[in-house]
Amino acid sequence: MIIADDEPITRMGLQSLEWEKEGFELVGLGANGLEALELIRAIQPDLVLTDIKMPGLDGLALMELIQAENPSVKWVFITAYHQLDYAMTAIKLGAVGFVLKPTDPDEIMLACRKAKQMIEEDRKRNELELGLRHQLKEYSFTLQGMLVPEGEISKLNEVIAQIMDYIELNYMQEMTIAKVADMLHYHPDYLSRLFKKETGENFSDTLTRIRMQKAVDMLADPQIKVFEIASRVGIRDSRYFGQMFKKHYGQTPNDFRKQLFSRHDERGGHLNDT
Template sequence: MNILVVDDESIIREGIQRTLSQQFPQHTVYLAAKADEAAWLLRIESIDLVLTDVRMPGMTGLELMELSRGRHPHVKWVVISAYSEFAYAREAVRLGARDYLLKPIGKEALIEMVEQLGAEIEQNTMRSKETHLVRQNLRLLREGALTRLITGLDFGGIDLNALLEDHPYFYLVMVQIEQKRSGHLEHFIVENVLTELFDNFGHGVVASASVNQLVGLVTPDLPHQLPVLIDELKTQLKRCLKVPFQVIATEELDKFSLIPRQVELMQRAEVGQSSELNHEDHNNEAIELALKYIRAHYQEEVTLERVSSVVFLTPVYFSQLFKQKTGHGFKDYIIHLRMEEARRLLHQPGLKISDIAERIGYQDMRHFSQVFRRKYNMTPSDYRQQLSDSEKEEGHRFSWS
């Protein structure tokens, strides 16, 4: 089970982590000091249980919970509050929290609560894992299809009608967040608000057009509901977002082939209202951000899915965009970084090759040697021996000069 502890007080979150790690070593415990870190972890990790403080800077635990329910319906929530904040705990239960813990948190109460919810989660997981996987994959396919439509990419034989057959008519809704001040939390808020409203008013799918631009395709249960949906969207975003934003919607559409042109028109309309960067600039910015992230983390297990989520793009689109902008495939680029660092480290004779492999992200030294050999036509040992021979030859020439 994966547990996320969200609290701005390090003593509390680290104390909970120690207790859970000692009592339940089989569980993984993640920590977040504020809501945007929690939103990020909910997005990239498979979290089963969230223990969240009520009062935190930026966004309360209740707001985080309310925004996350639509996107992560399987997650169970437990609220942490002081006695003076008991009203928040009651509100949390109303919103669907399974339990609440009062500060100071007793170890016995914490352990008992996690044992009980852990048993429930295990039972639920066995029953819903397959269903959730199907739904998740279908959602990702629909997001990918919408992203391809937005960007005008080829579909490679994908049948759009089969993926989006529930949309005989639809509207496009674009939300633009101020680029210079937006971040993970703002993107998370917009994505979740759109998803929840689409579910409340009908059905739809949301995709990232860029780091700070999201486009939703929605079919309301009743056509006249769109203005109400837009008003509710603006109301919720004004309440939750701390940065300027714009909302643009199309008229009713009935052909998926119209989407690229409609998105282009919405982006042009937006440019007339704002001095934000154009779509190409957003793509360049996304790749620059991805490159910075990869250079900082290539020693770890860096996956395409993780990096694409960092820049808020679907994996398929990000992979194609990365190749287009850098001239290298995603995996090839990471291998290149690792191998260049390996060559640099091999110049240090005191470092074991197994240590070098581990430093650059390979736990298996044999795998590291195979990759190095494919890259440079020699093993790491051969490369180091070649360096040594060159140094000896240089020393020999110098001694006779």
């Protein structure tokens, strides 16, 4: 879990709770929303306990950004009485719960235990689905008379990891499966089928998803124009970029940015505060 609160005393108090005894591992502390954003992206926690009102990036905007990238993260908010409307908005967005200030350690733990139960249920469900997919894959290979040795499976997994790393580092460049296949010395058709089989996504869909995630980050910076964002994520045609963004998130880049900033204005915050 990660804790984020701009008040040092509150942050220290939350840090001092017996998290390990409750089955949690506290892996990061953020003094504001922007620090929390960096921590969440770097560590990929299961749970975020955060104040709603923070400088730079408030709790709701933080949740919205991360949900677009990793909807499995669970959220518990700390809020004051006069911010209850924001807390209710957080619940509608999918937060597990909220705790009112002044914070009661027992109430905090109660909300976090609820989140922990949901996380464990998600893990069990994911493990079950993974096991079923593995059984189906083995059954498919057996039917085809091509049971793959364990060493070969490990090699294939390494190839997929290389492709994902390459996309993450080079998404801003023009990229095709043919180019990646040439780099890894595979036939493009074979690599395309392998990638789809192992990830469940086409190569182009994965590339687009990562580009859209990077675009969301840049839209939070009002100094970067939309057509510049398109170019920075490797899409030279800004109109096509807008179409892809709307298909992915249900709204245009400009509408997404306006919504993000309007919510900040309502809460008296600014995305580019430091």
